[in-house]
Amino acid sequence: MSSLTLREHLVERWVTSLRHELLLDRLAVPIVLAPLAGGPSTPELTAAVSNAGGFGFLAAGYLAASALAERLERTRTLTGAPIGVNLFIPGTSAPPQAVDAYAARLADDARQAGVELGAARFDDDDWAAKLELLMATPVAVVSFVFGCPEPEVIDRFHDAGSEVWVTVTRPDEARRAVDAGADALVVQGAEAGGHRASFRDDPAADVIGGIGLLSLLQLVRAEADIPLVATGGIATGAAIAAVLAAGAAAAQLGTAFLRCPEAGTVAVYRQALADNAPTAMTRAFTGRLARGIRNRFLDRYSAAAPAAYPELHHLTAPLRQAGRAAGDPGLVNLWAGQTYELGHQLPAGQLVRTLAEEARAALQHAGDRLSPPAGGLGEEGGSAGPAPRSPS
Ligand SMILES: Cc1cc2nc3c(=O)[nH]c(=O)nc-3n(C[C@H](O)[C@H](O)[C@H](O)COP(=O)(O)O)c2cc1C
Secondary structure, X not given: OOHHHHHHHHHHHHHHHHHOOOHHHHOOXXXXXXXXXXXXXXXXXXXXXXXXXXXXXXXXXXXXXXXXXHHHHHHHHHOOOOEEEEEEOOOOOOOHHHHHHXXXXXHHHHHHHOOOOOOOOOOOOOHHHHHHHHHHOOOOEEEEEOOOOOHHHXXXXXXXXXXXXXXXXXXXXXXXXXXXXXXXEEEEOOOOXXXXXXXXXXXXXXXOOOOOHHHHHHHHHXXXXXXXXXXXXXXXXXHXXXXXXXXXXXXXXXXXXXXXXXXXXXHHHHHHHOOOOOEEXXXXXXXXXXXXXXXXXHHHHOOOOOOOOOHHHHHHHHHHHHHHHHOOHHHOOOEOOOOHHHOOOOOHHHHHHHHHHHHHHHHHHHHHHHOOOOOOOOOOOOOOOOOOOOOO
């Protein structure tokens, strides 16, 4: 890029930033409902969070564009407040041998559950049709997971009037998203429930493990000068206060909303969320690394599951469906973040208000800790030792 082009580029960005106040600057409550694909996401949940002054996402993952259109229409009847839609960036197909070998291991479980395994097909999650739908009927924000859209796609969303948020799990992903023109980054810590948002699901990176949210926020802030939305393991107002203090513009919560009555979370999943078994990372259900509550299927198949998304998602779908229908939690993908046991069964709007109240109190408390009363320990003019006891 010549220096003139670079200058033009920077000027254009500056002018754009002056023209558009970002949605995050206008939110009454800095709490974002995470997109919750695979059942829990409903128009009712999205609308309840946006109506309470937070910001609700509708999950588009696993949905055909026509189904997404219906959900969008329904959501718009429930709220006039801004909402977002989340899209999965398509990946590449996996070697069939690895998928076949995994399918052979699952055969006994399928027989016992009385189902046939699904066809382990690759697909792009109806990517092009969903893009066209969202260009034609734009929402306030489109967020992306599993990669970064091409700069041309981001430009088209900007032209349509939508902001673009990209989910990142590492500083190098943050740099790529900023360079591509993202308006904000959803910074996902390793504590998060559901799929890890990594641009590439690389088993070689598993030994390093994921980066925890507070570390990642600091690392990404050093790389990226755009607003950050913190996500992963946030279940209390105190944790919301912590990420705001660490420089995030908002907190995105997923698991915390799974027990709300407006969520589409099925009964067997709700029961597991009310318990306290540990969580673990696994590819066993979908072929992509995700955090869920440990159960029979996760423990039995995590070691053998290859990186093959969405092939394994389709392969295991009938088994998971059978588990849900029979009330057998051992067969179901129980996605949950590390703090799931702190969740409450509250209407979503009430949960947003309660969390905001708690966060305000936590920030007040933290501020007070940094403004000790005059004469406190170590202050100039203060006493060097313990306060003298008053004579009795
Ligand atoms: C059931 C479930 C479904 C999820 N679906 C999506 C999704 O469709 N798109 C996405 O970007 N993130 C998805 N996530 C991840 C969330 O965006 C977020 O990173 C995560 O929920 C944060 O951690 P927490 O669950 O501890 O709050 C999902 C998480 C859960 C628990």
